Amino acid sequence: MGFPDxxxxxxxxxxxxxxxxxxxxxxxxxxxxxxxxxxxxxxxGGAARMTWTEGHQADMRxxxxxxxxxxxxxxxxxxxxxxxxxxxxxxxxxxPVAAGTRLTVVESGFAQLPEExxxxxxxGNTRGWASELGELVDYLDAA
Amino acid sequence: MQPDHEAIAEQVFVALADPTRRAILAxxxxxxxxxxxxxxxxxxxxxxxxxxHLALLAEVGLVTAEPGERRRVRYRLRSAPMxxxxxxxxxxxxxxxxxxxxxxxxxxx
Numbered sequence: 001m002g003f004p005d006x007x008x009x010x011x012x013x014x015x016x017x018x019x020x021x022x023x024x025x026x027x028x029x030x031x032x033x034x035x036x037x038x039x040x041x042x043x044x045g046g047a048a049r050m051t052w053t054e055g056h057q058a059d060m061r062x063x064x065x066x067x068x069x070x071x072x073x074x075x076x077x078x079x080x081x082x083x084x085x086x087x088x089x090x091x092x093x094x095x096p097v098a099a100g101t102r103l104t105v106v107e108s109g110f111a112q113l114p115e116e117x118x119x120x121x122x123x124g125n126t127r128g129w130a131s132e133l134g135e136l137v138d139y140l141d142a143a
Numbered sequence: 144m145q146p147d148h149e150a151i152a153e154q155v156f157v158a159l160a161d162p163t164r165r166a167i168l169a170x171x172x173x174x175x176x177x178x179x180x181x182x183x184x185x186x187x188x189x190x191x192x193x194x195x196h197l198a199l200l201a202e203v204g205l206v207t208a209e210p211g212e213r214r215r216v217r218y219r220l221r222s223a224p225m226x227x228x229x230x231x232x233x234x235x236x237x238x239x240x241x242x243x244x245x246x247x248x249x250x251x252x
Contacts, residue, residue, distance in 0.1 A: 003152075003231045009239045015250045023250055033249035034242050079233045080226060088233075105243065110234040111148075 005111035010104045017094040020101045021068035024092055048073065061087075069094050077110065086112055148227050154203040155228035163188055164196050171206065171220040178215040 013020055023029035031038035035050025035058070042048075048060040064072035072091040080086060088109040095102040158164045166186050171177060174185075179197055183190035197218050200206045205224055211217030 003149075004234050007234060007237055007239060009243055011243050011247060013247055013250060019250060020246075023246060029249075033245040077230065077233050078236055079229050084226065086230075103243075103246075105239055107237060107239065110230055110237075 003111065006106055006108035007110070008104065008106045010102060012097065012099055012102050014100040017068040017096050017101045020094055020103055021071070024071050024094075025065070025067075060090075063089065064091065074109075148230075151204075151224045152228040152231050155205065155224050158200060158203070158205055161196075163192060164200060167193060167196055167200070168205065168220060171218060176209070176211075176217045176219040178211050178217050180215065 023033060025040065025042050027038045027040050029038075030040060030048070030050055036053045038048065038050045040046070040048035040062070042062060042065055044062055044065055046062040048062060049057060050060075051057040058075055060073040060075045062071075062073050064070050070091065070093055072089060074087040074089050076082070077084065077086050077088055086109070088107050090105065090107045093104045093106075095104070158168065166188065167182060170182055170185055177185075179190055179194040182188075182193045182197075186193065197206060197208075201208050201218065203224075205221055206218045207221055208216050208218055
């Protein structure tokens with residue numbers, strides 16, 4: 001039995017999809033309930049960033065914008081080094097219901113380990129800092 | 144998650160569950176490659192115990208053995224298995240319940 005590749009949650013919110021959509025996709029919304037501040041360029045390929053007052057930040061790449069039903073982005077896998085290329089995909093789905101909106105969030109890709117570039121990443125990581133420092137020494141020697 | 148990744152992660156968690164091995168891995172992570180003798184100087188653990196644990200860690204691929212000075216074996220931490228284990232932790236560490244509660248509070252229930 002493996003660990004989860006995806007996380008899924010559904011909540012019902014007593015507001016229409018348009019209002020929930022605004023909370024999910026505007027700097028004002030994201031910077032209030034999720035981060036402490038946010039910027040967003042709302043289009044596929046656009047960038048968004050949330051920052052928290054404790055000092056950390058999350059950079060997102062917007063993937064799907066289908067107002068007011070689907071909003072998707074990818075972001076860095078929590079806890080992995082900054083230079084790790086793996087990202088998880090987060091998708092919010094908004095469904096109108098009598099009580100307001102049924103909001104589902106699915107985050108997937110935790111179990112990925114891309115076969116391509118896998119060995120490069122491994123070799124790179126094995127070489128690690130010792131090699132980086134060796135390159136720095138070579139660079140300084142050459143200068 | 145592929146079975147071999149599951150096995151790799153398990154080896155990391157098993158290694159980390161032991162305080163001596165945790166101390167050895169922590170020393171290699173913070174100060175870089177070291178011989179069993181180097182580690183025995185720094186840790187309150189006998190050289191024999193350290194050598195035994197290092198051999199075990201090398202066997203499961205969490206450290207690599209390489210030739211060091213004066214024909215001593217030097218051990219280096221391998222970060223790749225740790226990153227596989229980190230993926231397991233990433234799924235557990237992701238908190239969606241908190242933000243979704245905050246969203247409902249923000250909009251007013």
